[in-house]
Amino acid sequence: MTGIAIVQCAVYLAVLIGLSVPLGRFMARVLEGERTWLHALLGPLERLMYRAAGVDPQAEMRWSAYAGALLVFNVAGLLVVYALQRAQEALLLNPDGLAAVAPDLALNTAISFASNTNWQAYSGETTLSYAVQMLGLTVQNFVSAATGIAVLVALIRGLTRRQSPGVGNFWADLTRSTLYILLPLSLVLAMVLVALGVVQTFDGAATVTTLEGGTQTIALGPAASQVAIKQLGTNGGGFFGVNSAHPFENPTPISNFIECLAILLIPAGLCHTFGKMVKDVRQGWALLAAMTAVFVGLLAVCVWAELAGNPVLTALGVDATPGNLEGKELRFGAVSSALWATATTAASNGSVNAMHDSFTPLGGLVPMWLMQLGEVIFGGVGSGLYGMLVFAVIAVFIAGLMVGRTPEYLGKKIEAFEMKMAALVVLLPPFVVLLGTAIAVRADAGVAAIANPGAHGFSEVLYAYSSAGNNNGSAFGGLGVNTPFYNLTLGLAMLLARYGVIVPVLALAGSLAMKKQIPPGAGTLPTHTPLFIALLIGTVVLVGALTFVPALALGPVAEHLQLIRP
Amino acid sequence: MLTHIRPALVLLACFTVLTGVIYPVLVTGLARSIFPHQAGGSLVGGANGELVGSELLGQTFAEARYFAGRPSATGPAPYNGAASGATNQGPLNPALHTAVTERIAALRAANPEMKGEIPADLATASGSGLDPHISPEAARFQAPRVAAARGWTTERVLVRVEMHVEPRTFGILGEPRVNVLRLNQDLDAQR
Numbered sequence: 001m002t003g004i005a006i007v008q009c010a011v012y013l014a015v016l017i018g019l020s021v022p023l024g025r026f027m028a029r030v031l032e033g034e035r036t037w038l039h040a041l042l043g044p045l046e047r048l049m050y051r052a053a054g055v056d057p058q059a060e061m062r063w064s065a066y067a068g069a070l071l072v073f074n075v076a077g078l079l080v081v082y083a084l085q086r087a088q089e090a091l092l093l094n095p096d097g098l099a100a101v102a103p104d105l106a107l108n109t110a111i112s113f114a115s116n117t118n119w120q121a122y123s124g125e126t127t128l129s130y131a132v133q134m135l136g137l138t139v140q141n142f143v144s145a146a147t148g149i150a151v152l153v154a155l156i157r158g159l160t161r162r163q164s165p166g167v168g169n170f171w172a173d174l175t176r177s178t179l180y181i182l183l184p185l186s187l188v189l190a191m192v193l194v195a196l197g198v199v200q201t202f203d204g205a206a207t208v209t210t211l212e213g214g215t216q217t218i219a220l221g222p223a224a225s226q227v228a229i230k231q232l233g234t235n236g237g238g239f240f241g242v243n244s245a246h247p248f249e250n251p252t253p254i255s256n257f258i259e260c261l262a263i264l265l266i267p268a269g270l271c272h273t274f275g276k277m278v279k280d281v282r283q284g285w286a287l288l289a290a291m292t293a294v295f296v297g298l299l300a301v302c303v304w305a306e307l308a309g310n311p312v313l314t315a316l317g318v319d320a321t322p323g324n325l326e327g328k329e330l331r332f333g334a335v336s337s338a339l340w341a342t343a344t345t346a347a348s349n350g351s352v353n354a355m356h357d358s359f360t361p362l363g364g365l366v367p368m369w370l371m372q373l374g375e376v377i378f379g380g381v382g383s384g385l386y387g388m389l390v391f392a393v394i395a396v397f398i399a400g401l402m403v404g405r406t407p408e409y410l411g412k413k414i415e416a417f418e419m420k421m422a423a424l425v426v427l428l429p430p431f432v433v434l435l436g437t438a439i440a441v442r443a444d445a446g447v448a449a450i451a452n453p454g455a456h457g458f459s460e461v462l463y464a465y466s467s468a469g470n471n472n473g474s475a476f477g478g479l480g481v482n483t484p485f486y487n488l489t490l491g492l493a494m495l496l497a498r499y500g501v502i503v504p505v506l507a508l509a510g511s512l513a514m515k516k517q518i519p520p521g522a523g524t525l526p527t528h529t530p531l532f533i534a535l536l537i538g539t540v541v542l543v544g545a546l547t548f549v550p551a552l553a554l555g556p557v558a559e560h561l562q563l564i565r566p
Numbered sequence: 567m568l569t570h571i572r573p574a575l576v577l578l579a580c581f582t583v584l585t586g587v588i589y590p591v592l593v594t595g596l597a598r599s600i601f602p603h604q605a606g607g608s609l610v611g612g613a614n615g616e617l618v619g620s621e622l623l624g625q626t627f628a629e630a631r632y633f634a635g636r637p638s639a640t641g642p643a644p645y646n647g648a649a650s651g652a653t654n655q656g657p658l659n660p661a662l663h664t665a666v667t668e669r670i671a672a673l674r675a676a677n678p679e680m681k682g683e684i685p686a687d688l689a690t691a692s693g694s695g696l697d698p699h700i701s702p703e704a705a706r707f708q709a710p711r712v713a714a715a716r717g718w719t720t721e722r723v724l725v726r727v728e729m730h731v732e733p734r735t736f737g738i739l740g741e742p743r744v745n746v747l748r749l750n751q752d753l754d755a756q757r
Contacts, residue, residue: 008738053576065570072570076578126649139586143578171573178581183589190593191600197622200590200597200605205648208609208617210625211632211750218620218647220607224597225590242650245693247622248607253740310657313666313690319683322701322741326662326690327652330636330699333741337693354693357654456656478654563658 005335024272030180060166063510069170081110081136094129095204108487115498116144118237118473121482145233146177148382158509190228197251200224231262234380236350236473244353267378282528299342305363306334327355345370348380350473357476361560373544395539411517421504436465445485451478459555468493624698630715640695679710699743
């Protein structure tokens with residue numbers, strides 16, 4: 001069992017890293033505005049869109065204009081998703097006649113999808129019409145991921161440009177990311193998934209007579225097209241309530257492997273995009289190595305914990321060999337479920353193929369802590385790498401303090417303004433998570449939603465705010481979050497975590513772009529070496545551990561001690 | 567900010583048409599023409615051609631002559647194909663303890679021949695509530711009961727079970743498993 005687990009995880013990582021290299025190079029060409037083979041097909045469409053929008057893709061924006069454009073675009077998207085949900089009864093493509101979504105739930109869902117979180121307080125098949133899923137959610141899946149890529153590219157431009165006021169053009173970055181990266185990949189993935197059994201139809205539910213003569217109503221829908229982009233765009237919002245645990249979203253171990261690969265594919269590839277754009281591929285490999293090292297360590301803990309199973313059930317006479325199967329699908333078992341849980345929370349994806357709420361305490365601690373690290377271990381599409389670059393800035397700052405030199409990263413001096421922005425980016429999400437959790441466990445409305453007693457109940461709340469406060473979207477699903485209290489507080493957490501980070505990152509980009517490029521000297525810390533990788537890992541892990549160990553001790557750690565010493 | 571409103575609205579409209587309409591419609595069109603069976607839910611017909619279920623979804627099997635699937639937590643009834651769901655019970659939840667104790671008692675009562683450990687997949691609820699599979703061990707566990715209800719020898723049932731065991735994909739991905747609906751259909755087809 002352990003041997004198969006190791007082989008499966010090793011194959012996964014090998015395929016992931018192998019595919020990330022060519023994809024990363026391709027994305028660098030797209031984002032630098034070069035022609036690719038796709039331009040023959042989509043180039044005219046791109047130019048048509050610019051003309052209709054009155055956009056000059058060459059026009060440089062200062063960081064503040066870039067941020068303004070981004071915010072206006074995201075607010076517009078948010079309002080459209082909200083309006084669609086409120087009006088779904090009157091719209092087409094609602095074959096099962098679903099009623100309008102309540103205002104607090106509609107607002108939560110709109111924020112959730114605009115912010116690339118895909119927190120789902122609703123259950124897909126019973127709440128949202130096909131029209132809302134397509135015109136609202138699927139569209140945001142694309143453009144929220146493209147927004148993340150745009151912010152990343154602006155930050156990379158900040159690092160590479162010299163004394164330049166501009167950081168690029170938001171409209172061009174948004175359009176290119178969607179047209180040449182997300183759309184073609186999704187189309188291919190969707191068709192592969194359909195071939196493997198994922199449903200894709202506009203028909204309403206099917207009704208069958210079971211072998212025993214009962215009636216089974218089978219919800220269908222255009223799932224494959226949404227599943228493809230929710231995996232690739234680190235969105236995570238499933239078509240069906242139980243996400244990729246549903247056999248219609250994820251029917252076989254092969255579909256599971258491919259969907260799991262799609263979670264980390266673009267975030268891993270973007271490391272190479274970064275390396276190519278800063279004209280030193282080693283810089284990209286260094287960041288990828290740091291991410292992979294943390295990932296492998298936590299993956300091992302999660303797989304081990306889930307394979308170890310639940311001693312309470314073993315004592316009742318249940319076979320312990322397959323590990324903890326509560327809330328898991330048999331075709332995936334403990335190993336593929338633990339691999340997915342680690343990948344989906346390392347990235348800010350949040351799709352699930354098993355119920356994290358039913359994981360063992362330590363198996364559940366891993367996904368929770370991966371989110372709390374700030375979603376920088378691969379992280380969200382674009383957002384993971386811009387977060388990691390901020391940690392790199394902090395790492396060189398710490399190294400600079402140790403030797404008493406002005407820190408620099410890729411030839412840019414890191415000074416007071418940069419450190420202020422970096423500190424904001426690193427501290428805001430933990431503040432949101434811990435404050436949100438504290439309020440919820442003291443509020444009657446917060447406690448009333450808890451499903452599991454004891455330390456696990458606290459974990460449910462901590463997980464919810466960790467997920468929303470880092471734009472992940474997965475949940476300990478037992479928590480009954482479709483209440484005004486949770487819809488509003490978690491909605492606010494998602495907004496702050498997304499845009500409260502994006503704005504300082506863009507300010508950082510603007511400030512870096514204005515600086516001179518200084519040649520590396522004798523005192524420059526090289527940022528592609530194992531030493532720097534270790535320093536970066538240390539920074540990420542230390543910040544994450546110092547901030548969250550007390551909270552984790554109250555939840556999963558306490559529960560683990562109860563479980564092994566009843 | 568005002569200068570951004572036109573590009574924001576126009577591009578959002580473009581992306582809505584492109585990714586919200588053309589993309590899913592294109593995928594649906596291609597899916598229906600190339601993979602109509604999968605796109606429509608992999609529905610399977612019975613002996614008379616009527617639809618009996620989806621080969622990807624489990625369904626309720628309560629009768630002794632059928633292999634039962636995993637415990638399902640969908641509401642209001644198990645194996646509700648219109649509302650997937652799980653228990654979300656944590657490992658120390660007393661409700662999980664109670665539920666598993668009851669399931670074990672029911673399994674022991676229904677399968678008195680089997681004395682060993684209870685297969686884990688029969689004691690625990692699945693992630694979707696629609697899991698179509700059980701483990702080969704869980705199928706073997708139920709074989710004597712199914713055989714008795716059908717008036718067959720246990721060996722005859724076990725032969726059918728082994729024919730339906732799917733190994734790990736490429737030897738490493740997922741878990742060995744048996745599709746319960748297909749196995750039960752196969753049993754019904756034997757005369």
